[in-house]
Amino acid sequence: MKEKKSKEFLEKLLEKQTKGQLKPSDRFDIPCQDMPVQDEVERRDNINEVAQGYTELQARLEAMRCIQCKNAPCIKGCPVEIRIKDFVGAIAEGRYKESLEIIKENSLLPAVCGRVCPQEAQCQKYCTVGKKFKDPTKAVSIGRLERYVADLDRDNNSIPEAGAATGMKVAVIGSGPGGIVAASDTRRAGHEVTIFEAFHKSGGVLVYGIPEFRLPKSIVKKEIEVIEKMGVKIVCNFVVGKTRTIRQLMKKDGFDAVYIGVGAGLPRFMNIEGESLVGVYSANEYLTRTNLMKAYKFGDGADTPILNSKKVAVIGGGNVAMDSARTAVRLGAEKVYLIYRRSEKEMPARIEEVHHAKEEGIEFHLLRNPKRIIGDESYRVKAIECLKYELGEPDESGRRRPVPIEGTEFTIDVDTVIVAIGNGANPLIQQTTEGLKFNKWGNIEVDEHCRTSIEGVYAGGDIVLGSATVILAMGQGRTAAAAINEYLARKKPKGAAS
């Protein structure tokens, strides 16, 4: 019924569109298209993707909501400046292939970004339609549209061509989104490219961190296969700094340029009492056990165990915290509490994830923060003691600083605590790479071309930006690759007469 009605609605709009009579007021009348999702009760028991993607009808209608602003403010909100207005316009007119091509000019992994980018803080934040309704959730759903055209292309097996061989060798350290893009772009320029990855599987956070229910691993796998088919060599189980150092790669193994994309990779703890008790996990550990090692299949196709937690407290308010809490639900927890020291407005997580988390029954304890974790006689987590907080003056980040209210302690009974308060920089590269400059937080210093203090060495992603986003890491991978290609074009191949 509903479907039929919107079909008629679309047909009328299409008629106007072909006649060039579609006015902004018509567009404003189109209701926001909701994302179809898996049933909120059912999905608690499976790991399948929650958001199911637009139908063609929905995509077409949503795209027509875009009024094709002359100045397209959305583009300025996109870290890699995708020509949003044009790709959305192409969908509105049913030119899906072309739409995807427009996106791919700037972003290599649209199926990933359409799913995980925090659009409400980027492109959609600036969208005129959202502004017109004075409601950012009414902006054109740019991310969902991106996903729609990317998914249509899922069965396409075309492989970008590598350029003519240059005889130059590029090492990419880390196979996260930044590394994938850097490898692809340098390979296209004809260099011999090798990715070195510490884990036994490639994809970085996309495989070990972000859960299946938000980003199916088959999508990441396909992207990895694409770069392999382009001729990029991937060497897993290789820890740069331990197996070989950057210096050895360059001086002994003949690599002419290096991209460092090792991610953040050092979980922060709160430094409170009881943090090493049995049942306290970093989010990294909890998610790695479940995603990379498939602990949800323990005893039935996977050998890595995870605790069967019943009552779980997750500390933090970002995507990592939401992912941990929602993973705990799927692993069978009866109660999951999300404890965050600021209010919901300050939560850095994607709005959609916060929304889904609530739907799945996760209890939010806002303006609360743990004081200590209490264990029983066998050092297992028994409860968590928290303090109430209020918001004070804004801090350096511009967000209001949370301040504890003395004497407001209370405890919650839990058997598991997951600490998801962010990642610092892993010091391994720093300790083993002389001459490489780092800032005081241990992040690598780079210029606007992602060049580091060592000639031929480039860096990007979380190890440069601190914990950032997939799209920013990809953007830096691309910037670095362009700089590497330029650098190598100037450098004479080995053995060439000077």
Next chain:
Amino acid sequence: MPHKIGTKKQLSENVFTAEVEASLICRACKPGQFIILCINNEYSERIPLTIADSDSEKGTIRLIWQRIGKTTAELADLKEGDEIESIVGPLGNPTHIKNYGTVVCVGGGIGNAPLYPIVKALKEASNTIITILGARNKELLILEDEFTEMSDELIVTTDDGSYGRKALVTEPLKEVCQREGKPDQVFAIGPAIMMKFCCEVTKEFSIPTQVSLNTIMIDGTGMCGGCRIEYDGKPKFVCVDGPEFDGHKVNFDLMIKRLDTYKDKEKSSYEKYKEHKCKIGLDKNK
């Protein structure tokens, strides 16, 4: 790049050793370091094992492991020529080797495996070496010949008295500490409980004691924090800050409990594996 298993031997009822192809690791590794392996990338867990020895000419490393659960049993069931899908390393910091003077090296059970390369290196650095090896019974004692060769004095104890002295290693350790010219340094590697008691003895005599810890690990690069211990009241990651630590500062009680986090699950997984082996007759052609 899978890793082929070369010569493989059974050292005692539940202890096995194998030479494994690992051309990059064998060139980079130093005594005290370890690897993490994953037999099959699709379903196996990742487990850490010390590099007991390496041969850069052959491009191999030597692993020694005790069959205590599903993964170590599966490893024990692999045959020469079979492959381990993933091995990553060398991980952790190398042992700080120098001339300490007189060094007591205490090994318990499977701990003799990681102790061996350290003793070898300490010998090369001209230390006087007193080795104390403990095992539950004669049958479980491993690497005795190798240690005899490297040590100036070797004391063997067994819990049941079936070989050497009937005692726990802490007994001779205490006696050695009481000797005139007490030792300058102790290395103790073995079950957590043994290291704990060794540290209690040496603390009394204020003899610096290095222990090598074998916590549960996943990545081995400092990314997950699963391997953390409480050291001097603060968290430390065994994979990147260790595996060796000043034993007098380690909270062993907590570490022992953390090691047992998945005890029930590990047990059921092992039982299931044994049952499965039985069914398909794998257990017959040992």
